Amino acid sequence: MKKLADLIQVRLAKLDALHRRRRLRPVDPDSGIDLTHNDYMGLREDPGFQARARAAAAPWPTGSGASRLLGGEHPIYAEVEEAFAAWKGAASSLFFTSGYAANEALMSALHLGDAVYFSDEWNHASLIDGMRLARLKPEQKQIFRHNDLGHLESLLQKSTAQLKLVVVESLYSMDGDLCPARELSALAQRYEAVLIVDEAHALGVYGPEGEGWMAAQGVDHSHYISVNPCGKAMAGSGAFICGPAWLRDHLINTARSFVFTTGASPWLAAALQESIRTMKGLTSEREAFAARVERLHRHIEALGFNKGGSVSHIIPIILGPESAALAAENFCAERGVLARAIRPPTVPEGSGRLRLSLHAGLSDADEERIKEVLTELAQRIIA
Numbered sequence: 001m002k003k004l005a006d007l008i009q010v011r012l013a014k015l016d017a018l019h020r021r022r023r024l025r026p027v028d029p030d031s032g033i034d035l036t037h038n039d040y041m042g043l044r045e046d047p048g049f050q051a052r053a054r055a056a057a058a059p060w061p062t063g064s065g066a067s068r069l070l071g072g073e074h075p076i077y078a079e080v081e082e083a084f085a086a087w088k089g090a091a092s093s094l095f096f097t098s099g100y101a102a103n104e105a106l107m108s109a110l111h112l113g114d115a116v117y118f119s120d121e122w123n124h125a126s127l128i129d130g131m132r133l134a135r136l137k138p139e140q141k142q143i144f145r146h147n148d149l150g151h152l153e154s155l156l157q158k159s160t161a162q163l164k165l166v167v168v169e170s171l172y173s174m175d176g177d178l179c180p181a182r183e184l185s186a187l188a189q190r191y192e193a194v195l196i197v198d199e200a201h202a203l204g205v206y207g208p209e210g211e212g213w214m215a216a217q218g219v220d221h222s223h224y225i226s227v228n229p230c231g232k233a234m235a236g237s238g239a240f241i242c243g244p245a246w247l248r249d250h251l252i253n254t255a256r257s258f259v260f261t262t263g264a265s266p267w268l269a270a271a272l273q274e275s276i277r278t279m280k281g282l283t284s285e286r287e288a289f290a291a292r293v294e295r296l297h298r299h300i301e302a303l304g305f306n307k308g309g310s311v312s313h314i315i316p317i318i319l320g321p322e323s324a325a326l327a328a329e330n331f332c333a334e335r336g337v338l339a340r341a342i343r344p345p346t347v348p349e350g351s352g353r354l355r356l357s358l359h360a361g362l363s364d365a366d367e368e369r370i371k372e373v374l375t376e377l378a379q380r381i382i383a
């Protein structure tokens, strides 16, 4: 143990020296207006939803007891998978214990034949790790410039692979920009490529019933496969992969993070059914939230901040040096607005930022306070 402890202490000291040591900070509901979490529709704070979700979970056991293939297949999984697929307009869905596990599973399970993956350069770590797990040859993984369809098309054109997989997110979580859904779908169809979309940050917020960004853009689910993590607007955890029934069968048979893991808690599956039901009815809340997001965008623009390509409820205020991002986090926290500094290696060097993660639980008074604090921050930075 001593040798291990010494080696680890050296590592941690290096992170300390770079001011990059991560620490867990307990949630404190009284510490201010919280713009650090991803509960975009505010369901964790909604007493009605919380009561309904608890009631839905009550009849089920806390744990599944086993892998779903070995005695842990509670009927609630099939029920929630059907409800989720119907909501998304997909033929079927399969429930995983997390978005991370779902992305790993999907990326590695689709390495068939001479498959080539065309991956947006800003894709989430779980998609990247899934591709690593797939043990692709270098030529099987082609990275295209973020949201650059011209670049993607040039790569697709050159490829002679039988199976082409285009992998993107719908809403990019560090920059708050959206993928060009319709154009991507058309491009993928033109090159007979399979489009895979991670909807983690768009689920619940976009779409007529909160189904996500692809649905909001009118792309039929028969044209893509979606990964839908439920730890954000759905106020739970776990994730559904939606697509054709044969994909579900294939994943059940090959996805290691499905086969070799205990089924997610049946409580959670039942609570997520309540999340789906609730999401469908949040039309006016989504509209009001979109209007609030729009107002905050206009305010931040007027202050002269660089918010990159953000058009959504995730707004980065890009400040450059890590020290500036950290100073901005402290400045806002001291004034009761909690937002996280995001620094390399999560974002590229020199693009440290304060990331505002807006949510539908904000009140008008919260909005005013956020505007005041950002105005003060702008004055401080300019001064």
Ligand SMILES: Cc1ncc(COP(=O)(O)O)c(C=O)c1O
Residues within 6 Å of the ligand: 098, 099, 100, 101, 103, 124, 126, 169, 173, 198, 200, 201, 229, 230, 231, 237, 238, 239
């Ligand atoms: C785009 C994206 N995909 C997948 C995940 C992983 O999902 P989970 O938190 O359920 O593991 C995250 C982050 O949590 C994410 O931001």
